[in-house]
Amino acid sequence: DAKTTQPTSMDCAEGRAANLPCNHSTISGNEYVYWYRQIHSQGPQYIIHGLKNNETNEMASLIITEDRKSSTLILPHATLRDTAVYYCIVRVAGTGGGNKLTFGTGTQLKVEL
């Protein structure tokens, strides 16, 4: 799986959009970008994933650059409950190797009043 690089921490004002960047310059053509988050002391929670097109769901939007070397997770209206560590993970979809997720240290997002 390709390596990802994320900022260690970010702050965001409540009600504003939170834009979390991720670099994955060595991503290969069949690797997807996944985002998970971990609220303090809880198990990680799936947010969104994509291959090359931008994606949106009820939680967030995922913007992937045309060369696929970086992406941005957007929380459109951050709330205090979005304070968490956000993990950007790149992996191949399919059954090989048990489809393991490899976690880095992620970005600690702090949403403040």
Place this chain on the structure above:
Amino acid sequence: NAGVTQTPKFRVLKTGQSMTLLCAQDMNHEYMYWYRQDPGMGLRLIHYSVGEGTTAKGEVPDGYNVSRLKKQNFLLGLESAAPSQTSVYFCASRFTGHSSGNTIYFGEGSWLTVV
């Protein structure tokens, strides 16, 4: 539908003692995983299973054993606990198949302290 359930949630062990963590999922998932998370770090994979009766080593398997006798259960065993195994342990599961959307679901964690 309980999802992924881990027991116990908290445990204190003495060095050298043994214990088993139980993970149960009611979603009929084929794949199951055990991760550990140390302070300030991301999750690291200990062992995983791609189906009943099969297990495989992950990134940090030493000092742990696992068993998958039933599809819905994945057990993590510590035969002789060491202080270095003090950590939070997370179990996870997912469907098999080639869909990229087969997301992984995590349990709420088990806090283990070895003194």
